[in-house]
Amino acid sequence: MDYNATTPLEPQVIQAVTEALHEAWGNPSSTYTPGVKAKKIITQARENVARMVGGKADDIIFTSGGTEANNLVFHSALEAYRESCRTAEQRGERHRHENSGTSAWPLPHILVSNVEHDSVRLTAEHLLKDATADVTSVAVSKVTGRVEVEDVLAAVRPATCLISIMMANNETGVLMPIRELCQRVSFVNRQRQHRILLHTDAAQAIGKVRVDARDLGVDYLTIVGHKFYAPRVGALYVNGPGTTTPLYPMLFGGGQERNFRPGYRSMFAVLCVAKAIFGRERIHFNSHFPDSETLPNTCNVSILGAGLQGRKVLSSCRRLLASVGAACHSHRGDRPSHILLSCGIPEEVAANALRLSVGRGTSRAEVGLVVEDLKNAVERLEGLN
Numbered sequence: 001m002d003y004n005a006t007t008p009l010e011p012q013v014i015q016a017v018t019e020a021l022h023e024a025w026g027n028p029s030s031t032y033t034p035g036v037k038a039k040k041i042i043t044q045a046r047e048n049v050a051r052m053v054g055g056k057a058d059d060i061i062f063t064s065g066g067t068e069a070n071n072l073v074f075h076s077a078l079e080a081y082r083e084s085c086r087t088a089e090q091r092g093e094r095h096r097h098e099n100s101g102t103s104a105w106p107l108p109h110i111l112v113s114n115v116e117h118d119s120v121r122l123t124a125e126h127l128l129k130d131a132t133a134d135v136t137s138v139a140v141s142k143v144t145g146r147v148e149v150e151d152v153l154a155a156v157r158p159a160t161c162l163i164s165i166m167m168a169n170n171e172t173g174v175l176m177p178i179r180e181l182c183q184r185v186s187f188v189n190r191q192r193q194h195r196i197l198l199h200t201d202a203a204q205a206i207g208k209v210r211v212d213a214r215d216l217g218v219d220y221l222t223i224v225g226h227k228f229y230a231p232r233v234g235a236l237y238v239n240g241p242g243t244t245t246p247l248y249p250m251l252f253g254g255g256q257e258r259n260f261r262p263g264y265r266s267m268f269a270v271l272c273v274a275k276a277i278f279g280r281e282r283i284h285f286n287s288h289f290p291d292s293e294t295l296p297n298t299c300n301v302s303i304l305g306a307g308l309q310g311r312k313v314l315s316s317c318r319r320l321l322a323s324v325g326a327a328c329h330s331h332r333g334d335r336p337s338h339i340l341l342s343c344g345i346p347e348e349v350a351a352n353a354l355r356l357s358v359g360r361g362t363s364r365a366e367v368g369l370v371v372e373d374l375k376n377a378v379e380r381l382e383g384l385n
Protein backbone atom coordinates (compact mmCIF):
# COMPACT_ATOMS: atom_id res chain seq x y z
CA MET A 1 0.00 0.00 0.00
CA ASP A 2 2.68 2.39 -1.18
CA TYR A 3 1.51 3.16 -4.70
CA ASN A 4 2.67 6.76 -4.49
CA ALA A 5 6.23 5.39 -4.30
CA THR A 6 5.78 3.25 -7.38
CA THR A 7 3.33 0.84 -8.94
CA PRO A 8 3.65 -2.69 -10.33
CA LEU A 9 3.66 -2.91 -14.09
CA GLU A 10 0.23 -3.71 -15.54
CA PRO A 11 0.35 -7.14 -17.25
CA GLN A 12 -0.66 -5.56 -20.56
CA VAL A 13 2.31 -3.20 -20.21
CA ILE A 14 4.70 -6.11 -19.64
CA GLN A 15 3.18 -7.87 -22.66
CA ALA A 16 3.49 -4.77 -24.88
CA VAL A 17 7.13 -4.26 -23.85
CA THR A 18 7.99 -7.95 -24.37
CA GLU A 19 6.43 -7.95 -27.85
CA ALA A 20 8.31 -4.78 -28.75
CA LEU A 21 11.61 -6.30 -27.57
CA HIS A 22 10.98 -9.34 -29.81
CA GLU A 23 9.47 -7.63 -32.86
CA ALA A 24 10.50 -3.97 -32.83
CA TRP A 25 14.15 -4.01 -31.72
CA GLY A 26 15.25 -1.76 -34.62
CA ASN A 27 16.41 1.82 -34.43
CA PRO A 28 13.26 3.95 -34.99
CA SER A 29 15.23 5.92 -37.58
CA SER A 30 16.02 2.78 -39.61
CA THR A 31 13.96 2.25 -42.78
CA TYR A 32 13.89 -1.57 -42.59
CA THR A 33 11.02 -3.46 -40.89
CA PRO A 34 12.18 -3.67 -37.22
CA GLY A 35 12.97 0.06 -37.31
CA VAL A 36 9.64 0.93 -38.93
CA LYS A 37 7.83 -1.15 -36.26
CA ALA A 38 9.76 0.63 -33.50
CA LYS A 39 8.88 4.07 -34.90
CA LYS A 40 5.19 3.09 -35.16
CA ILE A 41 5.10 2.00 -31.51
CA ILE A 42 6.72 5.23 -30.30
CA THR A 43 4.34 7.31 -32.42
CA GLN A 44 1.31 5.52 -30.93
CA ALA A 45 2.68 5.93 -27.40
CA ARG A 46 3.18 9.65 -27.94
CA GLU A 47 -0.44 9.96 -29.11
CA ASN A 48 -1.67 8.02 -26.04
CA VAL A 49 0.26 10.24 -23.62
CA ALA A 50 -0.95 13.38 -25.39
CA ARG A 51 -4.53 12.20 -25.12
CA MET A 52 -3.95 11.41 -21.43
CA VAL A 53 -2.97 14.98 -20.60
CA GLY A 54 -5.11 16.83 -23.13
CA GLY A 55 -2.30 17.85 -25.47
CA LYS A 56 -1.12 17.18 -29.01
CA ALA A 57 1.37 14.42 -29.89
CA ASP A 58 3.98 17.05 -30.87
CA ASP A 59 3.73 18.49 -27.33
CA ILE A 60 5.14 15.29 -25.76
CA ILE A 61 8.91 14.87 -25.18
CA PHE A 62 9.89 11.48 -23.71
CA THR A 63 12.55 11.60 -20.98
CA SER A 64 14.31 9.07 -18.74
CA GLY A 65 11.96 10.01 -15.89
CA GLY A 66 10.41 12.81 -13.90
CA THR A 67 13.75 14.11 -12.64
CA GLU A 68 15.08 14.68 -16.16
CA ALA A 69 11.77 16.28 -17.20
CA ASN A 70 11.88 18.69 -14.27
CA ASN A 71 15.53 19.57 -14.89
CA LEU A 72 14.75 20.18 -18.57
CA VAL A 73 12.10 22.73 -17.53
CA PHE A 74 14.49 24.63 -15.26
CA HIS A 75 17.23 24.56 -17.95
CA SER A 76 14.83 25.84 -20.63
CA ALA A 77 13.36 28.60 -18.44
CA LEU A 78 16.84 29.93 -17.60
CA GLU A 79 17.95 29.81 -21.26
CA ALA A 80 14.73 31.60 -22.27
CA TYR A 81 15.43 34.36 -19.72
CA ARG A 82 18.99 34.83 -21.01
CA GLU A 83 17.70 34.94 -24.60
CA SER A 84 15.14 37.56 -23.56
CA CYS A 85 17.94 39.66 -22.04
CA ARG A 86 20.13 39.33 -25.12
CA THR A 87 17.24 40.39 -27.35
CA ALA A 88 16.53 43.42 -25.15
CA GLU A 89 20.21 44.44 -25.19
CA GLN A 90 20.27 44.13 -28.99
CA ARG A 91 17.25 46.43 -29.10
CA GLY A 92 19.19 48.84 -26.90
CA GLU A 93 16.71 48.54 -24.04
CA ARG A 94 19.42 47.72 -21.51
CA HIS A 95 23.20 47.75 -21.65
CA ARG A 96 25.89 45.72 -20.05
CA HIS A 97 27.83 47.62 -17.39
CA GLU A 98 30.70 49.14 -19.43
CA ASN A 99 33.33 48.72 -16.76
CA SER A 100 32.43 45.30 -15.37
CA GLY A 101 31.02 43.84 -18.57
CA THR A 102 28.40 42.12 -16.48
CA SER A 103 24.88 42.12 -17.66
CA ALA A 104 22.65 44.96 -16.52
CA TRP A 105 20.01 42.33 -15.90
CA PRO A 106 19.25 40.79 -12.49
CA LEU A 107 19.67 37.06 -12.01
CA PRO A 108 16.68 35.06 -13.23
CA HIS A 109 14.22 34.35 -10.38
CA ILE A 110 12.38 31.06 -9.86
CA LEU A 111 9.39 30.38 -7.58
CA VAL A 112 8.72 26.92 -6.11
CA SER A 113 6.65 25.68 -3.14
CA ASN A 114 8.30 24.36 0.03
CA VAL A 115 6.79 20.88 -0.45
CA GLU A 116 8.10 20.02 -3.91
CA HIS A 117 9.64 16.69 -4.90
CA ASP A 118 13.43 16.62 -4.45
CA SER A 119 14.00 16.80 -8.24
CA VAL A 120 12.52 20.32 -8.09
CA ARG A 121 13.65 21.30 -4.58
CA LEU A 122 17.29 20.25 -5.00
CA THR A 123 17.53 21.63 -8.56
CA ALA A 124 16.36 25.01 -7.26
CA GLU A 125 18.76 24.81 -4.30
CA HIS A 126 21.66 24.03 -6.67
CA LEU A 127 20.84 27.00 -8.93
CA LEU A 128 20.67 29.28 -5.88
CA LYS A 129 23.94 27.96 -4.40
CA ASP A 130 25.59 28.17 -7.83
CA ALA A 131 24.37 31.81 -8.09
CA THR A 132 22.76 30.90 -11.41
CA ALA A 133 19.32 32.01 -10.25
CA ASP A 134 17.51 33.53 -7.31
CA VAL A 135 14.92 31.21 -5.78
CA THR A 136 11.91 31.82 -3.54
CA SER A 137 10.34 28.82 -1.80
CA VAL A 138 6.73 29.73 -1.05
CA ALA A 139 5.43 28.07 2.15
CA VAL A 140 2.19 26.11 1.96
CA SER A 141 -0.61 27.24 4.27
CA LYS A 142 -0.66 25.37 7.56
CA VAL A 143 -4.44 25.61 7.42
CA THR A 144 -4.97 24.09 3.95
CA GLY A 145 -1.71 22.24 3.29
CA ARG A 146 -1.85 23.99 -0.07
CA VAL A 147 0.27 26.73 -1.59
CA GLU A 148 -1.98 29.79 -1.84
CA VAL A 149 -2.14 31.72 -5.14
CA GLU A 150 -1.90 35.11 -3.41
CA ASP A 151 1.30 34.03 -1.66
CA VAL A 152 2.84 32.97 -4.98
CA LEU A 153 1.83 36.20 -6.74
CA ALA A 154 3.18 38.26 -3.83
CA ALA A 155 6.61 36.68 -4.43
CA VAL A 156 6.76 37.50 -8.18
CA ARG A 157 9.59 39.84 -9.20
CA PRO A 158 10.49 41.57 -12.51
CA ALA A 159 13.11 38.86 -13.14
CA THR A 160 10.80 35.92 -12.32
CA CYS A 161 11.12 33.51 -15.25
CA LEU A 162 9.55 30.29 -13.87
CA ILE A 163 6.91 29.18 -11.37
CA SER A 164 7.10 25.43 -10.67
CA ILE A 165 4.41 24.04 -8.31
CA MET A 166 3.54 20.34 -8.12
CA MET A 167 -0.05 19.39 -9.01
CA ALA A 168 -0.47 17.07 -5.99
CA ASN A 169 1.86 16.43 -3.08
CA ASN A 170 3.26 12.89 -2.89
CA GLU A 171 2.97 12.63 0.92
CA THR A 172 -0.25 14.47 1.80
CA GLY A 173 -2.05 14.03 -1.51
CA VAL A 174 -3.13 17.68 -1.32
CA LEU A 175 -3.98 19.11 -4.73
CA MET A 176 -2.46 22.52 -5.51
CA PRO A 177 -4.49 25.35 -7.18
CA ILE A 178 -2.62 25.12 -10.51
CA ARG A 179 -5.48 26.23 -12.77
CA GLU A 180 -6.25 29.33 -10.72
CA LEU A 181 -2.54 30.14 -10.48
CA CYS A 182 -2.09 29.89 -14.27
CA GLN A 183 -5.12 32.09 -14.88
CA ARG A 184 -3.79 34.80 -12.56
CA VAL A 185 -0.23 34.63 -13.95
CA SER A 186 -1.51 34.88 -17.52
CA PHE A 187 -2.83 38.35 -16.63
CA VAL A 188 0.45 39.29 -14.94
CA ASN A 189 2.37 38.19 -18.05
CA ARG A 190 0.51 40.71 -20.20
CA GLN A 191 2.29 43.58 -18.45
CA ARG A 192 5.75 42.04 -18.21
CA GLN A 193 8.99 42.19 -20.17
CA HIS A 194 10.05 38.70 -19.06
CA ARG A 195 7.34 36.07 -19.50
CA ILE A 196 6.82 33.87 -16.43
CA LEU A 197 6.77 30.26 -17.57
CA LEU A 198 4.47 27.88 -15.68
CA HIS A 199 5.34 24.27 -14.80
CA THR A 200 3.58 21.64 -12.74
CA ASP A 201 5.00 18.24 -11.78
CA ALA A 202 1.92 16.05 -12.26
CA ALA A 203 3.70 12.80 -11.34
CA GLN A 204 1.34 11.99 -8.44
CA ALA A 205 -1.83 13.26 -10.07
CA ILE A 206 -1.91 11.39 -13.36
CA GLY A 207 -4.02 8.27 -13.18
CA LYS A 208 -5.69 9.48 -9.98
CA VAL A 209 -7.43 12.70 -10.95
CA ARG A 210 -8.19 14.42 -14.28
CA VAL A 211 -5.09 16.05 -15.76
CA ASP A 212 -5.65 18.37 -18.73
CA ALA A 213 -2.60 20.52 -19.44
CA ARG A 214 -4.41 22.96 -21.69
CA ASP A 215 -7.31 23.34 -19.26
CA LEU A 216 -4.78 23.97 -16.47
CA GLY A 217 -3.00 26.57 -18.64
CA VAL A 218 0.54 25.32 -17.93
CA ASP A 219 3.46 25.70 -20.31
CA TYR A 220 5.08 22.49 -19.01
CA LEU A 221 3.66 19.40 -17.24
CA THR A 222 5.74 16.49 -15.95
CA ILE A 223 4.51 12.92 -16.45
CA VAL A 224 6.01 9.88 -14.64
CA GLY A 225 5.10 6.43 -15.92
CA HIS A 226 5.93 4.31 -12.90
CA LYS A 227 3.23 6.08 -10.86
CA PHE A 228 0.52 4.59 -13.05
CA TYR A 229 1.61 0.99 -13.76
CA ALA A 230 3.99 1.85 -16.57
CA PRO A 231 7.78 1.39 -16.65
CA ARG A 232 10.14 3.92 -15.09
CA VAL A 233 10.00 6.38 -17.96
CA GLY A 234 8.86 9.98 -17.95
CA ALA A 235 7.58 12.60 -20.33
CA LEU A 236 7.27 16.33 -20.46
CA TYR A 237 4.24 18.04 -21.93
CA VAL A 238 5.37 21.32 -23.56
CA ASN A 239 2.74 23.61 -25.04
CA GLY A 240 4.22 24.02 -28.53
CA PRO A 241 7.88 23.08 -27.83
CA GLY A 242 10.33 25.59 -29.35
CA THR A 243 7.52 27.75 -30.73
CA THR A 244 4.84 28.74 -28.20
CA THR A 245 6.96 27.57 -25.27
CA PRO A 246 10.76 27.63 -25.07
CA LEU A 247 12.52 24.28 -24.96
CA TYR A 248 16.30 24.10 -24.85
CA PRO A 249 17.50 20.50 -25.05
CA MET A 250 19.75 18.99 -22.39
CA LEU A 251 19.42 15.30 -23.11
CA PHE A 252 16.77 13.31 -24.96
CA GLY A 253 15.32 9.89 -24.15
CA GLY A 254 12.38 7.84 -25.24
CA GLY A 255 10.12 5.17 -23.75
CA GLN A 256 6.66 3.63 -23.73
CA GLU A 257 3.74 4.07 -21.24
CA ARG A 258 -0.06 3.28 -20.91
CA ASN A 259 -2.93 5.31 -19.39
CA PHE A 260 -4.55 3.98 -16.19
CA ARG A 261 -6.99 5.62 -13.87
CA PRO A 262 -7.03 4.08 -10.43
CA GLY A 263 -9.39 5.59 -8.06
CA TYR A 264 -10.31 4.31 -4.69
CA ARG A 265 -12.70 6.68 -2.86
CA SER A 266 -13.44 4.19 -0.10
CA MET A 267 -9.89 4.40 1.34
CA PHE A 268 -11.05 7.11 3.73
CA ALA A 269 -14.26 5.20 4.51
CA VAL A 270 -12.29 2.11 5.57
CA LEU A 271 -9.77 4.13 7.53
CA CYS A 272 -12.60 5.85 9.32
CA VAL A 273 -13.42 2.30 10.44
CA ALA A 274 -9.81 2.19 11.68
CA LYS A 275 -10.53 5.32 13.63
CA ALA A 276 -13.45 3.55 15.29
CA ILE A 277 -11.32 0.43 16.02
CA PHE A 278 -8.50 2.41 17.55
CA GLY A 279 -10.75 4.90 19.25
CA ARG A 280 -11.28 8.35 17.81
CA GLU A 281 -8.51 9.98 19.84
CA ARG A 282 -5.87 7.57 18.45
CA ILE A 283 -5.95 8.51 14.77
CA HIS A 284 -4.91 11.79 13.16
CA PHE A 285 -5.54 12.18 9.42
CA ASN A 286 -2.61 14.32 8.24
CA SER A 287 -4.15 14.98 4.81
CA HIS A 288 -7.46 16.33 6.13
CA PHE A 289 -7.36 20.07 5.45
CA PRO A 290 -10.63 22.01 5.28
CA ASP A 291 -11.40 23.28 1.76
CA SER A 292 -8.49 21.33 0.21
CA GLU A 293 -8.92 18.54 -2.29
CA THR A 294 -6.64 15.50 -2.12
CA LEU A 295 -5.78 12.58 -4.40
CA PRO A 296 -8.40 9.83 -4.03
CA ASN A 297 -5.79 7.09 -3.38
CA THR A 298 -3.62 8.74 -0.77
CA CYS A 299 -4.07 8.74 3.00
CA ASN A 300 -1.45 10.12 5.38
CA VAL A 301 -2.41 9.06 8.88
CA SER A 302 -0.74 8.96 12.32
CA ILE A 303 -1.62 6.49 15.07
CA LEU A 304 -1.00 8.60 18.13
CA GLY A 305 0.94 7.36 21.11
CA ALA A 306 4.47 7.01 22.45
CA GLY A 307 6.66 4.44 20.72
CA LEU A 308 4.44 4.32 17.63
CA GLN A 309 6.82 5.99 15.16
CA GLY A 310 5.75 5.22 11.60
CA ARG A 311 8.72 3.00 10.77
CA LYS A 312 8.33 1.07 14.02
CA VAL A 313 4.64 0.39 13.34
CA LEU A 314 5.33 -0.67 9.74
CA SER A 315 8.11 -3.04 10.84
CA SER A 316 5.71 -4.58 13.33
CA CYS A 317 3.08 -5.24 10.64
CA ARG A 318 2.89 -8.78 9.24
CA ARG A 319 1.35 -7.99 5.81
CA LEU A 320 1.37 -4.25 5.15
CA LEU A 321 4.09 -2.82 2.88
CA ALA A 322 3.85 0.96 2.95
CA SER A 323 5.99 4.00 3.73
CA VAL A 324 6.17 6.84 6.17
CA GLY A 325 6.65 9.32 3.33
CA ALA A 326 8.50 9.83 0.06
CA ALA A 327 10.66 6.88 -0.96
CA CYS A 328 13.50 9.25 -1.83
CA HIS A 329 13.50 10.42 1.80
CA SER A 330 13.82 6.88 3.20
CA HIS A 331 17.39 7.73 4.25
CA ARG A 332 16.00 10.23 6.76
CA GLY A 333 15.44 7.59 9.43
CA ASP A 334 12.86 8.57 12.06
CA ARG A 335 13.11 12.30 11.37
CA PRO A 336 9.57 13.57 10.73
CA SER A 337 8.76 14.49 7.12
CA HIS A 338 9.56 18.12 6.33
CA ILE A 339 6.50 18.03 4.07
CA LEU A 340 4.18 17.33 7.03
CA LEU A 341 5.98 19.83 9.27
CA SER A 342 5.62 22.42 6.48
CA CYS A 343 1.87 21.67 6.49
CA GLY A 344 1.68 22.44 10.21
CA ILE A 345 1.46 18.87 11.50
CA PRO A 346 2.94 18.80 15.02
CA GLU A 347 6.31 17.01 15.27
CA GLU A 348 5.09 14.21 17.57
CA VAL A 349 2.21 13.52 15.18
CA ALA A 350 4.38 13.70 12.04
CA ALA A 351 6.83 11.25 13.64
CA ASN A 352 4.04 8.65 13.73
CA ALA A 353 2.91 9.24 10.14
CA LEU A 354 2.08 6.40 7.78
CA ARG A 355 1.59 7.11 4.07
CA LEU A 356 -0.92 4.67 2.63
CA SER A 357 -1.54 4.87 -1.12
CA VAL A 358 -3.78 2.37 -2.85
CA GLY A 359 -3.66 1.28 -6.47
CA ARG A 360 -6.27 0.45 -9.09
CA GLY A 361 -6.26 -3.21 -8.02
CA THR A 362 -6.45 -2.70 -4.25
CA SER A 363 -9.61 -4.31 -2.89
CA ARG A 364 -11.78 -3.26 0.02
CA ALA A 365 -10.93 -6.61 1.63
CA GLU A 366 -7.19 -5.83 1.38
CA VAL A 367 -7.74 -2.46 3.03
CA GLY A 368 -9.63 -4.27 5.79
CA LEU A 369 -6.66 -6.64 6.25
CA VAL A 370 -4.35 -3.63 6.49
CA VAL A 371 -6.49 -2.06 9.21
CA GLU A 372 -6.41 -5.34 11.18
CA ASP A 373 -2.65 -5.64 10.61
CA LEU A 374 -2.09 -2.12 11.92
CA LYS A 375 -4.32 -2.76 14.95
CA ASN A 376 -2.39 -5.93 15.85
CA ALA A 377 0.97 -4.22 15.29
CA VAL A 378 0.04 -1.39 17.63
CA GLU A 379 -1.19 -3.82 20.27
CA ARG A 380 2.10 -5.75 20.05
CA LEU A 381 4.12 -2.56 20.40
CA GLU A 382 2.02 -1.52 23.39
CA GLY A 383 2.49 -4.95 24.94
CA LEU A 384 -1.15 -5.77 24.70
CA ASN A 385 -0.65 -9.08 22.92
Ligand SMILES: O=C(O)CC[SeH]
Binding pocket: 004, 005, 006, 117, 170, 171, 323, 325, 326, 327, 328, 329
Ligand atom coordinates in the same frame (compact mmCIF):
# COMPACT_ATOMS: atom_id res chain seq x y z
O1 LIG B 1 6.67 9.76 -2.79
C1 LIG B 1 7.36 8.80 -3.19
O2 LIG B 1 7.59 7.80 -2.47
C2 LIG B 1 7.91 8.82 -4.57
C3 LIG B 1 8.68 10.04 -4.79
SE1 LIG B 1 10.41 9.95 -3.90
